[in-house]
Amino acid sequence: MLRVNYFASVCSISLRASRVAEATARPRGFSSSVARNKQSLVILGSGWGGYEVLRGVDKKRWDVTMLSASGYFNFTPLLAGCAVGTLEFRCAVEPVRRYTPQVTAYQAWCDSIDFKQKTLQCMPATPPLTFEKAVAPIEEITPTGGLSHFAGTGTGFTQRYDKLVIAVGAYAQTFNVPGVKAHAHFLKDVRDARRIRTRILECFEQANQPTLSDVERRNLLNFCIVGGGPTGVEFAAELHDLLHSDIRRHYPSLAAMAKINLYDVAPNILGTFDRSLASYAEQSFRRDGISIRTNHHVEKVEKGKMFVKEQGEVAFGLLVWSTGLAPNPLITSISQLAKDEKTSSLLTDDNLNVITKDGGMPDPDVWAIGDAAVMQDQRLPATAQVANQKAKYIVKKLNKIAKGQNSTKPFEFHNQGSLAYVGDWKAIYDRSGAENVKTKESGRLAWLLWRSAYFTQTLSLRNKILVPTYW
Amino acid sequence: MLRVNYFASVCSISLRASRVAEATARPRGFSSSVARNKQSLVILGSGWGGYEVLRGVDKKRWDVTMLSASGYFNFTPLLAGCAVGTLEFRCAVEPVRRYTPQVTAYQAWCDSIDFKQKTLQCMPATPPLTFEKAVAPIEEITPTGGLSHFAGTGTGFTQRYDKLVIAVGAYAQTFNVPGVKAHAHFLKDVRDARRIRTRILECFEQANQPTLSDVERRNLLNFCIVGGGPTGVEFAAELHDLLHSDIRRHYPSLAAMAKINLYDVAPNILGTFDRSLASYAEQSFRRDGISIRTNHHVEKVEKGKMFVKEQGEVAFGLLVWSTGLAPNPLITSISQLAKDEKTSSLLTDDNLNVITKDGGMPDPDVWAIGDAAVMQDQRLPATAQVANQKAKYIVKKLNKIAKGQNSTKPFEFHNQGSLAYVGDWKAIYDRSGAENVKTKESGRLAWLLWRSAYFTQTLSLRNKILVPTYW
Numbered sequence: 001m002l003r004v005n006y007f008a009s010v011c012s013i014s015l016r017a018s019r020v021a022e023a024t025a026r027p028r029g030f031s032s033s034v035a036r037n038k039q040s041l042v043i044l045g046s047g048w049g050g051y052e053v054l055r056g057v058d059k060k061r062w063d064v065t066m067l068s069a070s071g072y073f074n075f076t077p078l079l080a081g082c083a084v085g086t087l088e089f090r091c092a093v094e095p096v097r098r099y100t101p102q103v104t105a106y107q108a109w110c111d112s113i114d115f116k117q118k119t120l121q122c123m124p125a126t127p128p129l130t131f132e133k134a135v136a137p138i139e140e141i142t143p144t145g146g147l148s149h150f151a152g153t154g155t156g157f158t159q160r161y162d163k164l165v166i167a168v169g170a171y172a173q174t175f176n177v178p179g180v181k182a183h184a185h186f187l188k189d190v191r192d193a194r195r196i197r198t199r200i201l202e203c204f205e206q207a208n209q210p211t212l213s214d215v216e217r218r219n220l221l222n223f224c225i226v227g228g229g230p231t232g233v234e235f236a237a238e239l240h241d242l243l244h245s246d247i248r249r250h251y252p253s254l255a256a257m258a259k260i261n262l263y264d265v266a267p268n269i270l271g272t273f274d275r276s277l278a279s280y281a282e283q284s285f286r287r288d289g290i291s292i293r294t295n296h297h298v299e300k301v302e303k304g305k306m307f308v309k310e311q312g313e314v315a316f317g318l319l320v321w322s323t324g325l326a327p328n329p330l331i332t333s334i335s336q337l338a339k340d341e342k343t344s345s346l347l348t349d350d351n352l353n354v355i356t357k358d359g360g361m362p363d364p365d366v367w368a369i370g371d372a373a374v375m376q377d378q379r380l381p382a383t384a385q386v387a388n389q390k391a392k393y394i395v396k397k398l399n400k401i402a403k404g405q406n407s408t409k410p411f412e413f414h415n416q417g418s419l420a421y422v423g424d425w426k427a428i429y430d431r432s433g434a435e436n437v438k439t440k441e442s443g444r445l446a447w448l449l450w451r452s453a454y455f456t457q458t459l460s461l462r463n464k465i466l467v468p469t470y471w
Numbered sequence: 472m473l474r475v476n477y478f479a480s481v482c483s484i485s486l487r488a489s490r491v492a493e494a495t496a497r498p499r500g501f502s503s504s505v506a507r508n509k510q511s512l513v514i515l516g517s518g519w520g521g522y523e524v525l526r527g528v529d530k531k532r533w534d535v536t537m538l539s540a541s542g543y544f545n546f547t548p549l550l551a552g553c554a555v556g557t558l559e560f561r562c563a564v565e566p567v568r569r570y571t572p573q574v575t576a577y578q579a580w581c582d583s584i585d586f587k588q589k590t591l592q593c594m595p596a597t598p599p600l601t602f603e604k605a606v607a608p609i610e611e612i613t614p615t616g617g618l619s620h621f622a623g624t625g626t627g628f629t630q631r632y633d634k635l636v637i638a639v640g641a642y643a644q645t646f647n648v649p650g651v652k653a654h655a656h657f658l659k660d661v662r663d664a665r666r667i668r669t670r671i672l673e674c675f676e677q678a679n680q681p682t683l684s685d686v687e688r689r690n691l692l693n694f695c696i697v698g699g700g701p702t703g704v705e706f707a708a709e710l711h712d713l714l715h716s717d718i719r720r721h722y723p724s725l726a727a728m729a730k731i732n733l734y735d736v737a738p739n740i741l742g743t744f745d746r747s748l749a750s751y752a753e754q755s756f757r758r759d760g761i762s763i764r765t766n767h768h769v770e771k772v773e774k775g776k777m778f779v780k781e782q783g784e785v786a787f788g789l790l791v792w793s794t795g796l797a798p799n800p801l802i803t804s805i806s807q808l809a810k811d812e813k814t815s816s817l818l819t820d821d822n823l824n825v826i827t828k829d830g831g832m833p834d835p836d837v838w839a840i841g842d843a844a845v846m847q848d849q850r851l852p853a854t855a856q857v858a859n860q861k862a863k864y865i866v867k868k869l870n871k872i873a874k875g876q877n878s879t880k881p882f883e884f885h886n887q888g889s890l891a892y893v894g895d896w897k898a899i900y901d902r903s904g905a906e907n908v909k910t911k912e913s914g915r916l917a918w919l920l921w922r923s924a925y926f927t928q929t930l931s932l933r934n935k936i937l938v939p940t941y942w
Binding site: 071097098100101105106107108124126127129130155156157202205206208209210211212216220250251252253303304305315 | 542568569571572576577578579595597598600601626627628673676677679680681682683687691721722723724774775776786
């Protein structure tokens with residue numbers, strides 16, 4: 001049965017694919033006798049969903065291939081801390097290479113999926129080779145990093161699978177506001193965090209030049225954040241802490257000119273949190289001098305300035321944009337599967353299998369988790385917590401399948417509450433949606449919960465040891 | 472006397488300068504009554520010479536201004552370790568901001584010096600502001616970083632001094648071999664180290680793509696180092712360690728294809744070391760499989776390949792270039808002072824004061840140290856050790872001058888020997904030139920000396936604590 005699948009797919013793909021098979025076989029040559037008995041599991045994406053599957057799946061029973069464009073997992077809750085320099089960048093990433101050569105890993109994009117042939121068309125995400133002509137990048141390369149990625153080497157390859165986990169995540173939403181990709185920073189990846197950190201210090205060094213007027217200085221030190229969700233709020237909080245510690249110490253006269261502004265189109269920030277906790281955060285921010293500009297609409301962004309419907313032109317030194325999720329291009333390219341009308345994510349059944357558009361049948365060999373997926377009967381938020389729990393569910397299922405055991409128990413979400421850091425060593429912790437408990441915490445206790453919750457998460461031992469030394 | 476100097480210089484400079492004076496006065500406003508009694512000391516450069524002067528000088532008695540284009544000190548012996556990922560980048564730098572607001576610091580280049588008027592023409596080294604047009608960069612911006620720097624904001628400023636320390640260092644020597652700046656990496660700055668680290672991993676990820684032939688893989692994994700001095704040798708050693716630890720663990724089949732080549736035009740590597748120690752290093756390298764290609768001449772570099780007189784075309788994935796020093800553009804721009812014929816560095820007397828070209832008189836207010844300077848009666852090597860000792864001498868002198876004490880004792884160099892890491896936890900330690908001792912050490916003992924010598928150096932407490940945790 002397995003053998004038939006294998007040849008069926010190999011025969012249908014191009015000449016290049018046989019070279020692929022040759023190339024991929026070589027690194028695993030030492031265990032080729034075992035490999036022949038293992039089914040091929042391909043994981044697309046190394047975020048909260050994909051990395052957890054990679055981490056947990058039984059690699060002795062599965063022939064695992066990880067396709068990740070970045071090559072690492074971002075521990076996203078620490079990115080805001082990295083962006084202001086509290087944490088080292090290394091603390092916030094885990095390379096997928098940690099699991100090679102036990103698994104095969106390619107730094108590559110998946111451009112399209114053939115669910116019938118069970119093949120993936122892939123493109124290297126490494127820079128073009130000397131002898132290759134660069135193809136056009138999917139997204140334009142922008143000064144702030146944006147959604148751009150390497151053009152790819154121009155030579156694609158085909159990857160087959162027996163089982164497939166789609167965990168490619170989502171892109172940053174811009175609502176088509178002109179200039180956002182070119183002039184704003186997102187905060188989804190450790191490289192974004194690095195660019196933001198560089199830019200913050202650059203703003204102060206620019207403002208420190210003796211040739212500037214005070215108006216020019218205030219413009220450079222105007223820090224704007226668009227999007228009042230947890231990411232925007234936590235970054236505002238971390239930035240506030242930075243301005244009131246290291247920056248005030250080393251640039252005392254400039255620190256007084258700096259200003260943080262948090263924009264949202266909604267009437268409140270932290271819309272997904274319990275109202276009383278969101279109010280606590282707003283009060284805390286106002287006391288700290290952070291301007292909360294709710295009910296504000298950014299209409300256009302240019303270099304160093306944006307146009308706000310309610311304010312007119314607003315100059316900034318740094319603009320961080322975090323207004324939710326946009327569909328991943330791979331998901332957009334898929335036409336054979338059922339999708340959610342609102343988010344355009346892949347619909348799954350309660351076993352997290354994707355569903356064919358014609359006939360509405362689940363594909364037993366393909367699962368979709370994380371921000372690229374939504375269950376048709378249970379709408380869960382697009383959070384790390386949901387992605388992580390779905391991944392753990394898939395791991396259990398895969399390990400049962402490998403042992404030939406039945407596994408049709410549906411996925412159940414266990415809400416563990418939401419946490420957000422609001423600055424000055426204070427956090428809010430919303431467990432009002434959590435199971436069995438009705439707790440809301442704010443202030444120092446919630447901060448301790450926030451830190452300890454993240455510390456006991458996925459981070460490996462190396463990072464668990466390292467993180468506190470940077471505090 | 473002081474007041475006269477001050478006004479003499481202020482009156483002779485342009486209108487922009489008064490705005491400068493206004494701007495620089497503001498951050499130090501809180502101590503303006505004290506500041507009026509202090510002489511102005513300007514330090515150009517934050518390397519081994521300049522940073523040590525900044526660190527040691529009595530900031531209560533001197534009104535100190537640091538002009539540094541990077542804004543930080545590079546702990547150069549750790550750069551090779553950073554470039555292969557053994558050390559965090561943060562370990563190898565010390566920001567000059569550590570000393571603000573006690574001192575004034577500008578991230579800026581000095582373009583020219585008027586020794587008569589005692590003024591410096593400076594250009595911000597931060598990126599151009601939104602409303603400014605970028606001027607042409609001094610060096611072209613290259614993919615590998617090279618010698619390029621920010622174009623500057625286009626608006627220069629004038630800085631006056633009572634006393635001046637020129638410690639701008641030197642640039643990387645390319646001997647005008649075409650293509651070096653565009654396609655090779657230098658290893659003089661932590662940003663170079665970061666680019667090299669990124670490139671090493673990129674080479675392995677590129678070579679790991681399933682579409683490549685083994686010839687293409689071997690080309691990508693051919694690592695070339697041009698220059699057999701301590702920097703080239705230490706980088707080769709660190710790279711060898713990396714290939715035989717993490718790389719072998721995670722890319723086992725690719726690690727076997729990787730190759731390290733060390734080129735030099737001279738018949739031996741480590742020409743400045745004792746012959747028996749250099750031979751020990753060569754033997755150690757040969758045993759490790761590092762190709763030592765002495766008596767080889769690189770004639771041209773292109774993207775991914777170079778042309779060697781003795782070999783023809785040589786493909787590489789990474790080329791690190793470290794063939795000594797070239798004059799700093801600021802030093803080249805100075806026409807009024809005596810210079811060394813061979814190196815074009817500034818000549819100084821044994822008090823380290825620069826010497827006028829006409830008349831050969833020392834300028835009592837200007838000192839030159841580090842790689843940009845050479846003493847006319849005592850030719851010392853252009854090393855960190857010499858720069859550091861000269862800086863300590865200047866600090867003592869400045870602190871005496873501030874107290875009105877006489878200080879004409881000439882500089883004396885105390886040779887503490889040379890250390891170089893040669894891989895596999897082994898180092899060589901040459902004290903054959905050192906005072907009173909005739910010791911040469913090689914192997915493990917020398918390695919311990921190498922590490923401990925650097926640990927007890929300039930690194931601040933924070934870094935002393937942090938460095939071992941990364942080991």
